[in-house]
Amino acid sequence: MSRGVARCCMLLIVLFWVSESVAGDVGGAESTVDVDGAQRHLHSGVTFFAERNYEAALVEFEASFERMPSASALQNIGIC
Numbered sequence: 001m002s003r004g005v006a007r008c009c010m011l012l013i014v015l016f017w018v019s020e021s022v023a024g025d026v027g028g029a030e031s032t033v034d035v036d037g038a039q040r041h042l043h044s045g046v047t048f049f050a051e052r053n054y055e056a057a058l059v060e061f062e063a064s065f066e067r068m069p070s071a072s073a074l075q076n077i078g079i080c
Contacts, residue, residue, distance in 0.1 A: 037064075041060045041061070041063040042076070045064060049079075055080075062077055065077060
């Protein structure tokens with residue numbers, strides 16, 4: 001993995017965690033949050049993104065957003 005891809009992957013992970021602590025839940029009080037499922041899909045998405053498989057990364061980032069809506073999850077979706 002090149003340094004650029006590794007930096008991008010780390011940035012995605014950092015953005016995910018920082019915005020979660022700052023922005024909170026975008027989905028509202030009625031939504032249920034599956035943190036473990038969201039993290040699994042996030043990590044899969046980052047792996048696919050690093051492999052330049054953007055379609056698969058998008059599917060994983062969208063699944064992560066469904067389980068834990070957040071601004072950072074939308075950012076991950078937007079980069080695909």
